Amino acid sequence: MNCRKVRRLLNDKNSINNLDLIRHLKACPSCAREASASELLASALHQELKAQPSPETPLNIVRAKVEAMSKQKLSRENTIMSHLILGFNRRPRLLAGFGLALMVFLFVTLVPFPYTRTVGYAVSFEKIGNIGGFAPEQLSNVLGAMGYNDIKVTLNGGDFKIAGLPTRQAAREAALAFQKLTGITAEPIISQVTQRVSGSLFAQVAEKQRKIEIDAAGMSNAEIENAIMQKLAEAGYQAKVSVTTDASGERRVSLEMSRQAGDSLQQEQITIKNLGNGPDSDKIGIPLPIQVKVETEGKTDAEIIQEVKDKLAAEGITNPEVTVTVGPDGKKRVEVKVQKEEHR
Amino acid sequence: MSKNQMQAVSEKFWKLLEPIHSKAEGFCRRLAGNRDDGDDLYQEAILAALAKFGTLRDESAFKAWFYRIVVNGHKNHRRLPWWRRVIEQIGQGDNDIGDHQSHDPSEKYAARRYLEIALSALKSNERALIVLYELEGWPVADLAELFGSPDGTIKARLSRARQKMRKALIPLVPQDEKNKRREDGYELPESSATAE
Numbered sequence: 183m184n185c186r187k188v189r190r191l192l193n194d195k196n197s198i199n200n201l202d203l204i205r206h207l208k209a210c211p212s213c214a215r216e217a218s219a220s221e222l223l224a225s226a227l228h229q230e231l232k233a234q235p236s237p238e239t240p241l242n243i244v245r246a247k248v249e250a251m252s253k254q255k256l257s258r259e260n261t262i263m264s265h266l267i268l269g270f271n272r273r274p275r276l277l278a279g280f281g282l283a284l285m286v287f288l289f290v291t292l293v294p295f296p297y298t299r300t301v302g303y304a305v306s307f308e309k310i311g312n313i314g315g316f317a318p319e320q321l322s323n324v325l326g327a328m329g330y331n332d333i334k335v336t337l338n339g340g341d342f343k344i345a346g347l348p349t350r351q352a353a354r355e356a357a358l359a360f361q362k363l364t365g366i367t368a369e370p371i372i373s374q375v376t377q378r379v380s381g382s383l384f385a386q387v388a389e390k391q392r393k394i395e396i397d398a399a400g401m402s403n404a405e406i407e408n409a410i411m412q413k414l415a416e417a418g419y420q421a422k423v424s425v426t427t428d429a430s431g432e433r434r435v436s437l438e439m440s441r442q443a444g445d446s447l448q449q450e451q452i453t454i455k456n457l458g459n460g461p462d463s464d465k466i467g468i469p470l471p472i473q474v475k476v477e478t479e480g481k482t483d484a485e486i487i488q489e490v491k492d493k494l495a496a497e498g499i500t501n502p503e504v505t506v507t508v509g510p511d512g513k514k515r516v517e518v519k520v521q522k523e524e525h526r
Numbered sequence: 527m528s529k530n531q532m533q534a535v536s537e538k539f540w541k542l543l544e545p546i547h548s549k550a551e552g553f554c555r556r557l558a559g560n561r562d563d564g565d566d567l568y569q570e571a572i573l574a575a576l577a578k579f580g581t582l583r584d585e586s587a588f589k590a591w592f593y594r595i596v597v598n599g600h601k602n603h604r605r606l607p608w609w610r611r612v613i614e615q616i617g618q619g620d621n622d623i624g625d626h627q628s629h630d631p632s633e634k635y636a637a638r639r640y641l642e643i644a645l646s647a648l649k650s651n652e653r654a655l656i657v658l659y660e661l662e663g664w665p666v667a668d669l670a671e672l673f674g675s676p677d678g679t680i681k682a683r684l685s686r687a688r689q690k691m692r693k694a695l696i697p698l699v700p701q702d703e704k705n706k707r708r709e710d711g712y713e714l715p716e717s718s719a720t721a722e
Binding site: 189190192193215216218219220222223225226227228229230231235236238239241244245247248251252255 | 540543547548568569572573576637638640641660661684688692693695696698699
C-alpha cells in the first residue's frame with residue numbers, strides 16, 4: 183500500500199480495521215503523523231458536536247436589528263461619497279486599477295530619469311582646405327556684433343568649427359557669415375550639441391514650452407508679424423506669421439512654423455487680447471491703419487502739419503501730435519502721435 | 527411596489543426564516559469562527575436575502591436559497607481588502623468557533639483551537655461544506671443541491687477539505703505522540719474515524 187492510498191483511506195471510517203493500513207502506518211512515520219493529525223481533527227469535531235451551543239438570539243431581536251441596519255444603509259446610500267465608497271467596495275479590482283494608474287502617472291511625471299537635452303548648436307565645414315588670410319577672430323567679431331558672444335571658433339587642419347551657438351537660426355547665420363567672410367561655398371553641417379541630464383517628464387515638458395511676449399500696443403499688423411517672426415527665429419524656429427484684425431478690433435495671429443527644414447508644419451491660430459482693465463479690455467484699443475497722403479512738395483512744415491491734422495480729423499482722430507523732420511537724405515519725415523482712446 | 531406590498535413580502539420572508547432561524551444562526555457563528563462575526567454575517571445575509579427575496583420563485587427551496595446567500599456573504603467578506611481584514615482581526619480576540627458555553631475550558635478550548643486552525647486552512651466554500659456536513663449534519667444530497675454540484679463532486683471536495691485540515695494540524699501533533707507511534711506501533715483510535 184502506498185502513502186497516497188493511505189492518505190485517502192484516512193478519510194474513510196470503514197478503513198479503521200484495514201490491516202494493510204495499520205501495517206503501513208507502523209512503517210511510515212509521515213503517514214503516521216497524518217493519522218495523528220486526523221485523530222486530532224476527529225477529536226476536535228467530536229468536542230464541537232458535544233458542546234452546548236450558545237443561546238440563540240430571539241428572531242424578533244434579529245428582526246429589529248436588521249430593520250435598523252436597513253434604515254441606516256438607506257440613509258448612508260443617499261450621499262455621493264457613500265455611493266463612491268460602496269461602488270469601490272463592490273469593485274475592489276477597479277479601485278486597485280485606479281490606484282495603480284495613479285501611481286504609474288505620478289512615477290512617470292514626477293520621478294526624474296536621464297534624458298538628452300539640446301544645449302546649443304555647432305556649425306562645421308569639413309575639408310575646406312586653405313582659406314587664405316582668414317582669422318577666426320574675424321568671425322568671432324562679426325558674430326559678437328550679431329549678439330552671439332559665447333561662441334568658440336576652432337580651425338583644425340582642414341576642418342572649421344563654430345560652437346556655442348544658442349539656436350539653429352544662429353547656426354545658419356554663423357555659417358552664412360563664415361561663407362561671406364571666406365568666400366567658400368562648402369555646405370555647412372549644423373549639428374545639435376546635446377547634454378545628458380536628469381529630470382522628470384513634467385520638468386521636460388515645462389522646459390520645452392516657449393513663451394513669446396510682444397507688446398502689441400501701438401504696433402501695426404506688419405510690425406507684430408515681424409516681431410513674432412524675429413522672436414521665433416531667435417528660438418530656432420522658421421515661421422510664417424500672418425496678423426489680421428477683425429471687425430471687432432480683435433487681432434488674430436495665424437502661425438505656420440517648423441523646427442527645421444523638412445519638418446512637418448504645425449499651424450496654430452493665436453488670438454491677441456489686450457490686457458487692460460477697461461470695460462472693453464479684451465478688445466485692442468488701436469484703430470485700424472489709416473493711410474493719409476499729403477503732398478509735401480513746395481510746402482512749409484507748418485502747412486504740412488496742418489494738412490495732416492485736417493485729414494486725420496476727417497478720419498475721426500482729434501488732437502494728433504504731428505512733427506516734421508528732415509532726414510540725412512534730405513527727405514522730410516512726418517511723425518504722427520495719437521492719444522489712445524480709453525473706450526472705443 | 528407599494529408600502530403595503532413591501533410589508534407583506536417582508537412578513538412572508540420572516541415567516542419562512544422562523545423555522546430555520548436557530549440552525550442558520552448557529553451555522554453563521556460556526557462559519558465565521560466566533561459569535562460576534564457570526565451574528566454580523568447572519569444579519570448581513572438576512573439584509574441581502576430581503577433585498578433579493580423577489581427573485582425566489584420556489585418557496586420550498588427557501589432554506590437552500592438562504593444558506594447560499596450566507597455562504598456567498600462569507601465568501602465576499604473573506605475577499606475584503608487586506609487592510610480591512612487586518613483591522614478586523616486586530617479588533618477581535620481569539621476565534622472561538624461557536625462561542626459555546628463550556629464546562630471544561632482547558633480540554634475543550636484546545637479542541638476548538640485545533641478545529642479553528644484546521645478550518646482556517648480551507649477556502650470559504652470548503653469551510654461551509656465541512657461545517658454543514660460535519661457539524662450541522664447535512665446529507666450529501668442537500669449539499670449537492672446547495673452548491674449546485676453532483677454528489678460525487680461534493681464527496682471529492684469533502685475529502686480534499688479533510689486532507690487540507692489534516693495537513694494544517696500536522697505541526698500541532700505532540701512530538702512524544704509521534705515517537706510513541708513509531709515505538710509502539712500505530713493503533714487507530716475509534717474517534718479518528720470520520721463520517722462519510
